[in-house]
Amino acid sequence: MSQRLGIIGAGGHGKVVAEVAERVGWDDVVFFDSRYEAGDRRHGHWPLVAIPEDAGAHPCDGYFVAIGNSRSRQQWSEWLVSRALPLVSLVDPSAVVSAYAIIESGVLVAAGAVINVDSHLAQGVIVNTRACVDHDCRISPYAHVCPATALAGSVVVGAHSWIGIGSQVKQGIHIGDDVMVGAGATVVSDIDDKLTVVGTPARSR
Template sequence: MSARELVLWGATGQAIVLGEFVERLGFRIVALFDNDPTIASPLEGIAIEAGSTFERWRSERSGDVYGLVAVGGEHGDARLELAARMIDANVVLPVVVHPAAYVALDATLGEGAQILAGAVVCARARIGRSAIVNTRASVDHESQIGDGAHISPGASLAGCVLVGERAFVGTGAVVLPRITIGADAIVGAGAVVTHDVPARAVVAGNPARVRRYR
């Protein structure tokens, strides 16, 4: 079977991470878009095209095209906006699971979800659309990760944790069982989250305290 054509939107770290393994899932990266086309392409042989030309590029291409939003960090809003733009342009957002990740058979993954190397998604967990479970992060049983949210490398979410849409959990953070993290909230690197986090709050420390609101 020939490789499925894949377009990435975002040309920085997340594109490098995805570029490392998507071929093993049967995709071939055919284009790389970024809103800043002046940056150097991180993928050999693939030039960066301006985001403003995306719809025209798609209209000139027949057949199935797959796409992933390659935007990491705290930019959950951008992840969801770009995902919607790709879907509007008749691009299919696949779920990608790194071969070295574990996803429970009864976990559910939304379109465009990205599960990276060493990550563990446990029983009955639900991962939202275009959400990222980054390197070696773990999402334990029955936890739910909202659309566009990002669980950073090494973060550990205990069972039954709810993470709101577009929220960001920093690297190495620990979230205790049954905690709710509100939409658009940010959990700092290394935080230990012992209480629910309000929407748009930025929390950090052990125990995590609200530092400000976005």
């Protein structure tokens, strides 16, 4: 039986999500996006339809929010949950995920990522391509661990934080909410909420 996944958000990240979805068995993928109103009917290889105004429009077996902006991702995730529409997680078959990790709803674990034992990914988290989340990490809601990033053991990442591509975080570090860690940074000390840090070692900008 065909299984339809509705993806909200037709950007480049959405294309990555769609391919992961197909690799894990969703054989009918459709995008919901406002671009439909501008006349677009496809997003790359997949059909594009108008964002549903009610739960009955374009029914799907599951839904995923593929929006990079964490606040928008949260807003749409809560919209789905409030209508009792199934918000699913997607884990690429090439990812290595511990049987003892916890993955909440709306999470993407992309190709080549590693999630080690007793780590916890909260709702709406993105662990992107080839990122590594070591043992006992806590990734808070709607945070994004970018491609090729490495978190050592027992790292805490706050809600809506962005851990930039290729960055490294020392074991036991606590990163606050709404933090931006620049690409390639090396984080060796705790970071307070709402800071942007860059460099090696990472410092507030």
